[in-house]
Amino acid sequence: MMRKLLPILLISFGAAVIVIAFGADLLKLGGDPGMGTKQILLAVVGLLSLIIGLIQRYNLDWHKLFAGPSVSSAQLLRMGICLGLLAGLLESVLLLSRIGLGIIINLNLHLLWMKPLANLILFIMIGLILLPLSRRWPEIFSLRFAGFVLIFLAGLAPLTQFPQLYTWAKVLLAAGLAVQASRFMTAKPDKLHTLIRGTTPWVAGLAVLVCVSFYAWKTLPERQALSELPPAKPDSPNVLLLVLDAVRAQSLSLYGYHRQTTPRLEEFAKTGVCFERALSTSPWTLPSHATMFTGRFTHQLFGDGQTPLDAKTPLGNKYKTLAEYLSENGYVTGGFIGNVGYCGSSYGLNRGFTRYEDHVSSFELFSRSSGLTAKMFKYFKNNQNTIARKSAADINQSFLNWRSGHKDRPFFAFLNYFDAHDPYIAPQPFELKFGTQKPKLPTIVHDRKYKAREIRQLLDAYDSCIAYLDNEIGLLLDELKEQDVLKNTVVIVTSDHGEQFGEHGLMYHVNSLYRQLLQVPLLISFPNSIPAGKRFNNAVSLRDLPATIIDLVNLENPNQFPGSSLARYWRPEKKTANGNVPVLFSEIFIGGEEPDWIPESWPVAKGEMKSVVAGGYHYIQHGDGNEELFDFDNDPEEERDLANSKEYAGMLKQMGLSVAAGIVQNYLKID
Known part of the structure; x- marks a missing residue:
């Protein structure tokens, strides 16, 4: 009785498990749409159970499922090598086509050579697993079985490049290809082996050509650019620009924060000038950096x-x-880049740099470069943001290594640090420098409503990241001082934008023009040319950085970079004496269609935003026409909106007109 009931139970169990696995997509039962790793495993277990039940129920000869010629060790490994390389090359071609079609523009191009090599190793490993099985049970692990497995995986690998396809659809397509191909292999094994023997060397040669071409593409342009450099002026000073991505001035002890987050920057500030109210021109990475490099506003760029x-x-x-x-x-x-997203070379910020290190190769990236392993890593390792994330220590070492090979020329080095950007994960011993508990999710979710405890944990982690970054910058400056480099180097420390932690009911950045996002640190040091230990309370704009740098290195600026040198604050002859006050402009520019990923709760969801700081007030114009006005001198948290006060009606109107005029003037006459 039990022997008759068991096959029925296996068939029922298998069918039920398959339905559950596919339920998220087909029956809307929840789970991971597109088939997650758990659902794939469930489907495999269900399929095996169903097959075993059917075999037992109908007395099928299961040996026929795998019947076919045996496969030798050499044939099996040769198949693995050929199919692995073909799968990897096809993945690379599909990746390149997506770049060419403009589907994606920012990509770690190391993947182009990693994919063939990673798939090669993966398929050889699979071949080595099948090898002893084919020797022990040749009637089961035959040429047909081995061919089905390898062709199924070789077909599935390039299909992973199509995220719009559900996982189960990819699996079915690859399985159908493997079934048909394995039939051909069984019918004509001699022709198959001849084809593979003749094809493998050509495929291997093509993979080697991809690797050599990638190396040449990465190295030859730099060599050519270096050979074409003109001679520099004698004793030209170096320029070192350190940008702390997403670091707001409000969270630095340098500016009075109650936590000791930046003791090394406080020490460094004594060697030069510190601007206490420096403002970014945009609250996110790409336009802010673009302005620092060109002196132009976002709407101009x-x-x-x-x-x-x-x-x-x-x-x-x-x-x-x-x-x-x-x-x-x-x-x-x-350029040595931590933020390989919007600061990567794909976004044009690399123009003019002979060396621009953004995306890097790593063993972790290599191990998941194959489409077959990427999904497994996604499931088994929760935090993926650390794959391509370079630490401040990595950035510093890359810069020092590069600089050691160019001691015969003045350098301009741009170091972008990503350590204080979410996810907020500081390395030991800084991980819990502030606070006692790490946040469950160190990344800010855009449309989530955070509780006060969660915000506090995220802020603790953020402050700990800043402390780590401060320490690494201090170590870099120590090394440069020991090498006697700093005495002839203009060093600028700043940030591209700030961060919000519940202020105005907002988290993250890019979503508003409040002070938490605009006010950033700004330190400038240049021994014997800049006074030491000076602090300026004037509101200044990062737009002036290019003009300042050109001024400090004594080069002509024939209208290349608009703005005014910040040297006007410590050089009397540079000061503007017309009695007007400077206008500091910031914006979130949306020139075309608004992206659909912006949450409705964000202020920027109502359209592009503009901001002016002038005469001690901060004016914000929203996309729907609403206006806000804050006392910049006496309300640093911007908690009291003055826009509805009759007392400030004239100020509101004047600043609104200034914004409407396109900010063509750098100075304003305040009534």
Whole structure:
């Protein structure tokens, strides 16, 4: 009785498990849409159970399922090598086609050589697993079985490049291909082996050509650019620009924060000048950096119809960058990037740099470069943001290694640190420098409502990241001082934008123009040229950085970079004496269609935003026409909106007109 009942139970169990596995997509029963790893495992278990039940119920000869010629060790490994390389090369071709079609523009191009090599190793490993099985049970693990497994995986690998397809659809397509191909292999094994023997060397040669071409593409342009550099002026000073991505001034002890987050920057501030109210021109990475490199506002750098926030719009070549201008004057230029997203070379910020290190290769990236292993890593390792994340220590070491090979020329080095950007994960011993408990999720979810305890934990982690970053910057400056480099180097420490932790009911950045996002640190040091230990309470804009750098290194600035040198604050002859006050402009520019990923709760969801700081007040214009006005001098948290007060009606109108005029003037006459 039990022997008759068991097959029925196995068939029922298998069918039920398959339905549960596919339920998320087909029956809307929840789970991971597109089939997650758990659902795939469930489907495999259900399928095996169903097959075993059917075999037992109908007395099927299961040996026939795998019947076919045996496969030798050499044939099995040769199949693994050939199919592994073919799968990897096809993945790389599909990846390149997506770049060419503009589907994606920011990609770690190391994947192009990693994919063939990673798939090669993976398929050899699978072949080595099948090898002893084919020797022990040749009637089961025959050529047909081995061919089915290898072709199924070789077909599935390139299908992973199509995220719009559900996982179960990819599996069915790959399985159908494997079934048909394995039939051909069984019917004509001699022709198959001849084909594989003749094809494998050509496929291997093509993979080697991909690797060599990638190496040449990465190295030859730098060598050519270095050979074309003109001589520099004698004793030209170096320029070191350190940008602390997403670090707000409000969280630095340098600016009075109650936690000791930046003791090394406080020490460094004694060697130069510190601006206490420096403002970014945009609350997110790409346009802010673009302004620091060109002196131009976002609406000047991106035209109508372009939306930088769509992740597909790079900086154009309309205006010369600081790196290009310094290269024309004999500087060797290098960029060392932590934020490989919007600061990557794909977004145009690399223009003018002879070396620009953004995306890097790593063993972890290599191990998941194959589409077959990527999904497994996604499930078994929760935090993926650390794959391509370079620490401040990594950035510093890359810069020092590069600089050691270019001691015969002045350098312009741009170091972008990503350590204080979410996810907030500080390395030991800084992980819990502030607070006692790590946040469950160190990444800010855009449309989530956070509790006060959760915000506090995220802020603790953020402050700990800043402390780590501060320590690493201190170590870099120590090393440069020991090498006697700092005495002839303009060092600038700043940030591209700030961060919000519940202020105005907002988290993260890019979503508003409140002070928490705009006010950033700004330190400038240059021994014997800049007074030591000076602090300025004046509101200044990062737009002036290019003009300041050109001024400090004594180069001509024939209208290349608009703005005014910040040296006007410590050099009397540089001061503006017309009695007007400076206008500091910031914006969130949306020239085309608004991206659909922006949550409705964000202020920027109502359209592009503009901001002016002038005469001690901060004016914000929203996309729907609403206006806000804050006392910049006496309300640093911007908690009291003055826009509805009759007392400030004239100020509100004047600033609104200034914004409407396109901020063509740098100074305003305040009544």
